[in-house]
Amino acid sequence: MGEPPKGTVTSLSSIYSPEDSQKASVRVQETISERQKEVQQLQTFLNDNTNLVNLVKKLPDQLHHDIMANHPHLDSFLISLTLISVPFGKAAFFPGKIIHTNEFLVLLGEGYYADRTSKQTIEILKRRGKDLESQIENLNAVIKDLKYEASFFIETATEAAEGVVEIREDYVDEFLDEEKEAPTEEEYSRILSRIDELEKEEMESEMAEEDEEKEEEEEEEKDKAELSDVLSRTHLEPKVISSEKHMGNEHLKSKESSNIKAPTSSATSNTLSRPIEQKKSEILPQRIVSKNEVSNSGSNMRNDSSQAFTGSIVERTHNTEKSQTSQPIAPPSKPVSRFKMQRK
Amino acid sequence: MDRLTEEKIQRFEEFVDRRLKPDLVRAIAERDKVFEQQKVFSDLRKNLENLEKNSVTSLRSMVNLGSEVYVQADVPDTRHIFVDVGLGFHVELTWSEALKIIPTREEKLARQIEEYTRLIAQIKAQIKMVSLGIRELLQLPAE
DSSP states (O other), X not given: OOOOOOOEEEEHHHHSOHHHHHHHHHHHHHHHHHHHHHHHHHHHHHHHHXXXXXXXXXXXXXXXXXXXXXXTTSOGGGGXXXXXXXXXXXXEEEEEEEOOTTOEEEEEETTEEEEEOHHHHHHHHHHHHHHHHHHHHHHHHHHHHHHHHHHHHHHHHHHXXXXXXXXXXXXXXXXXXXXXXXXXXXXXXXXXXXXXXXXXXXXXXXXXXHHXXXXXXXXXXXXXXXXXXXXXXXXXXXXXXXXXXXXXXXXXXXXXXXXXXXXXXXXHHHHHHHHHHHHXXXXXXXXXXXXXXXXXXXXXXXXXXXXXXXXXXXXXXXXXXXXHXXXXXXXXXXXXXXXXXXHO | OOHHHHHHHHHHHHHIIIIIHHHHHHHHHHHHHHHHHHHHHXXXXXXXXXXXXXXXXXXXXXXXXSTTEEEEEEESXXXXXXEEEETTEEEEEEHHHHHHHHHHHHHHHHHHHHHHHHHHHHHHHHHHHHHHHHHXXXXXXXX
């Protein structure tokens, strides 16, 4: 396109040095192992909790217990004593037995205790178990995220080491604020066909202009009628770009077929087209309607903003009615062309 | 400063950071553990003395089943108590026997604490010495 390079190229290794990425991944791995430890701890809590639920379930089966085979908190060696140990400080205990086996004192938190029966205690413990489970789930989700993070760091490190570059190019479009929504593909194709229509008409009008300026009016009227007939029958038109058509017009009026080309939307052709358009607009001021937006949305996306003015595409006044019928093609938020307003 | 001194200083600093300081932390943690044990036994002694004074023969207590769930327990006979003598062994003792054993236990723990305190002081002195050496190498005036 002959434009100066707009983008910047930065090698990935200059932004993220491989060593730093490695370090970051190591740190993330460390956090992962920390979290995994937490999960393990919670898991042991959960196991204790389920054991306790079983114990609490069994305790009221008898009026009192002196056997402690199912007591998880006492040394297994004491089981042979067949007496429960009642702790007396940490270093000593008395032989004893559990009484009131359906009465439990459960810590609710913050130093508050509640007297509960076995069933009520089991309910409390089950709720605790659910809480623990959800905590474990959360932690597992966090671990999963961290693992993705670590893999990303490792990937970045290897990419940086391989010398991958990042290419950054700013997209500038002065009409961008007007068209918030990008046209869909369907809209594109419709817009393009519309442009082609308009350009064909324009070409014909120019020819007419050069031949007989005064009869132009009628001639075009006729052309128009024919054209609209053709258009109404076939929607697929050969794609013509205005500038190239103009050049062709000047050089060889007779060879119209050579003007027909696919819209490559080159920036140079756009700049060329401008003066011609302006001249034409002086000659036919009242009939020229620019469908600037339509052409913009089609071709401007790929062009530099400075060269993005694709020229006005000329349209007859009576044609505008037709264009309005097909207007819903374009994004509805679009206002009527600014250029149109200026020229009128 | 020539490179030799620089290297020496670095070696000294590494010695302090990687050897002496972790040693110090470990010794302090060990001593804290012994302190805890000492407290356990002194509590036990006080409690036993209390029981003796009030001549309690039966006892009602709460047993922790885990997860802060308590259940009532009954001790029909308090004349015998099982005291932890280490390595998971509990010896059945009468009160008077227990009150004889516990002080010896406490004494031993106190000796251990003293040992640890000495060790900690030693490590601290070593750290101080090495840092003084570094200071000398850097030719800074002593404090």
